[in-house]
Amino acid sequence: MATVISNERLGDGVYHLVVEGGNGGAMGQFYMLRAWGAYPLLSRPLSIHQVNDSGVDFLYHVVGEGTEILAGLKPGDKLELEGPFGTGFPHVEGKVALVGGGIGIAPLYYCAQELPESDIYLGFSREPFRTEAFRPLAAELTVDVGGHILDSVDFTAYDHIFVCGPHPMLKAAQLKGIAAETAGKRPDVYLSLENRMACGIGACLVCSVSCKDGQRKACADGPVFLAGEVLFHD
Amino acid sequence: MINTTATIAGVHFKNPIVMASGTFGFGREYGKLYNVSLLGGISGKGLTLHAKAGNPGVRVYETASGMLNSVGLENPGVEAFLAKELPYWETLDTARIVNLGGNTLADYVLGAELIQRDADARLLRGKPAVDMIELNISCPNVKEGGIAFGVKTPAALEVVRAVRAATRLPLAVKLSPNAEDIAEMAEMCEAEGADAVSLINTISGMKIDVRRRRSVFNNLYAGLSGPAIKPVALRMVHQVSKRVSIPVIGMGGITSATDIIEFIMAGATVIQVGTYNFMNLRAGSTLVEELQQFMAEENISSLDEIRGIV
Numbered sequence: 002m003a004t005v006i007s008n009e010r011l012g013d014g015v016y017h018l019v020v021e022g023g024n025g026g027a028m029g030q031f032y033m034l035r036a037w038g039a040y041p042l043l044s045r046p047l048s049i050h051q052v053n054d055s056g057v058d059f060l061y062h063v064v065g066e067g068t069e070i071l072a073g074l075k076p077g078d079k080l081e082l083e084g085p086f087g088t089g090f091p092h093v094e095g096k097v098a099l100v101g102g103g104i105g106i107a108p109l110y111y112c113a114q115e116l117p118e119s120d121i122y123l124g125f126s127r128e129p130f131r132t133e134a135f136r137p138l139a140a141e142l143t144v145d146v147g148g149h150i151l152d153s154v155d156f157t158a159y160d161h162i163f164v165c166g167p168h169p170m171l172k173a174a175q176l177k178g179i180a181a182e183t184a185g186k187r188p189d190v191y192l193s194l195e196n197r198m199a200c201g202i203g204a205c206l207v208c209s210v211s212c213k214d215g216q217r218k219a220c221a222d223g224p225v226f227l228a229g230e231v232l233f234h235d
Numbered sequence: 236m237i238n239t240t241a242t243i244a245g246v247h248f249k250n251p252i253v254m255a256s257g258t259f260g261f262g263r264e265y266g267k268l269y270n271v272s273l274l275g276g277i278s279g280k281g282l283t284l285h286a287k288a289g290n291p292g293v294r295v296y297e298t299a300s301g302m303l304n305s306v307g308l309e310n311p312g313v314e315a316f317l318a319k320e321l322p323y324w325e326t327l328d329t330a331r332i333v334n335l336g337g338n339t340l341a342d343y344v345l346g347a348e349l350i351q352r353d354a355d356a357r358l359l360r361g362k363p364a365v366d367m368i369e370l371n372i373s374c375p376n377v378k379e380g381g382i383a384f385g386v387k388t389p390a391a392l393e394v395v396r397a398v399r400a401a402t403r404l405p406l407a408v409k410l411s412p413n414a415e416d417i418a419e420m421a422e423m424c425e426a427e428g429a430d431a432v433s434l435i436n437t438i439s440g441m442k443i444d445v446r447r448r449r450s451v452f453n454n455l456y457a458g459l460s461g462p463a464i465k466p467v468a469l470r471m472v473h474q475v476s477k478r479v480s481i482p483v484i485g486m487g488g489i490t491s492a493t494d495i496i497e498f499i500m501a502g503a504t505v506i507q508v509g510t511y512n513f514m515n516l517r518a519g520s521t522l523v524e525e526l527q528q529f530m531a532e533e534n535i536s537s538l539d540e541i542r543g544i545v
Contacts, residue, residue, distance in 0.1 A: 039300065039462060039490065040300055042297050199295050200512065202265070203260065204258065204260035205257070205260075205304075207306060209288075
């Protein structure tokens with residue numbers, strides 16, 4: 002059992018949840034959260050926003066019944082945390098860009114703490130959030146509202162690019178990685194995928210991802226994959 | 236001393252709590268969270284002769300007290316299972332059940348033969364790591380095979396007969412609630428030499444995305460599981476157990492010790508836990524403890540006292 006320290010509304014449907022409890026974790030890993038009984042049936046996977054002294058922080062967007070319940074949590078409320086699960090972003094050397102779209106910025110804050118001097122690109126379709134928290138951690142911070150954040154990123158200028166955001170953005174990042182390679186640069190582009198999950202530990206195969214070498218599990222083999230490995234069907 | 240043991244075709248279950256196919260992988264992942272040898276048994280992820288990629292698109296959708304899945308039997312195939320997973324199963328002290336599916340009759344038979352050959356080879360070196368085959372003729376999420384065999388009794392019997400001839404391992408047949416007549420199907424399975432029947436598999440269901448005006452699933456329909464189906468499952472276990480003399484393995488929406496007791500009272504010999512594994516990753520160890528506690532509170536010293544009493 003973990004305890005809610007704070008659950009602050011940052012903007013339209015976006016919340017920052019700080020809990021006491023959990024077992025730390027690496028950048029890009031996630032926890033399965035549950036703050037209810039039998040319904041909704043499934044726990045909700047949320048990526049680690051940061052590891053604090055006594056627990057873990059999460060940044061989430063209210064999209065359905067589960068996150069709606071999470072949004073109602075008050076300091077002192079209890080919730081179940083299972084994790085950390087998944088294979089996160091690697092610790093890398095060289096010039097790094099962290100690129101987040103919308104709620105996809107959530108895991109990148111921890112990356113920014115672990116990889117100081119990264120260039121950080123944050124894109125929002127409407128109201129931006131948490132951008133000022135990123136500023137002191139960034140070599141350079143670029144914020145875009147209403148456009149396409151990937152347009153601001155020169156993929157040939159980095160050794161490693163970490164991307165998290167909606168599916169079309171991940172697919173676009175994959176194409177930009179290929180284009181950079183064609184131009185003679187070879188950035189390692191890592192994508193953090195958000196898939197529906199049931200167990201979160203690799204047993205149910207609900208979150209299967211089509212990859213060049215066959216089916217992989219977003220929860221256990223990922224959620225972070227090298228962009229070149231993933232086959233996007235739509 | 237509370238006795239929770241059960242036996243099916245010579246296979247010993249230390250308790251009636253078996254993890255259901257498709258929800259437990261091959262046990263490894265949950266094995267990192269608790270000692271899975273506490274369990275009565277494990278039914279592994281459904282296998283087909285050859286590896287299967289499963290269904291594209293959305294694979295899970297929550298419903299009121301239930302869940303629709305359209306995984307489509309993604310699995311590594313029988314041979315990869317025997318090579319990569321059985322060494323882990325050898326380390327477990329629980330009943331190990333292979334769940335076997337197929338696209339064609341020949342697939343079922345070849346799969347069963349491979350498992351039998353492996354069991355024979357292991358018997359020479361020590362002991363087999365497979366205690367039972369659970370024949371899946373009831374997966375609603377694959378276009379060929381699967382439920383096509385499980386709805387029509389003659390088709391089901393052809394598979395059961397052929398697999399029975401291909402293996403000497405204890406054989407349970409997993410039945411579909413979508414069968415035309417599940418009790419008749421169970422009787423016929425018994426007549427064909429099945430050692431047990433497992434029921435129920437998921438109920439065929441649907442979810443429409445009204446904004447996109449289409450089913451959320453590429454295959455249109457998906458399999459409903461979870462607490463929502465428990466009353467249906469319980470009724471079917473009751474009906475079938477009154478009609479057959481072989482053991483019934485009951486499942487469908489079990490999330491508590493009282494749910495287990497209900498299924499045992501309806502006539503089940505052991506039960507399987509599926510969707511609850513997703514609601515509580517430690518479902519197995521939770522239920523083992525709760526069942527002991529409940530039996531102590533209710534002065535039930537053995538499950539035999541209450542089996543089929545309703």
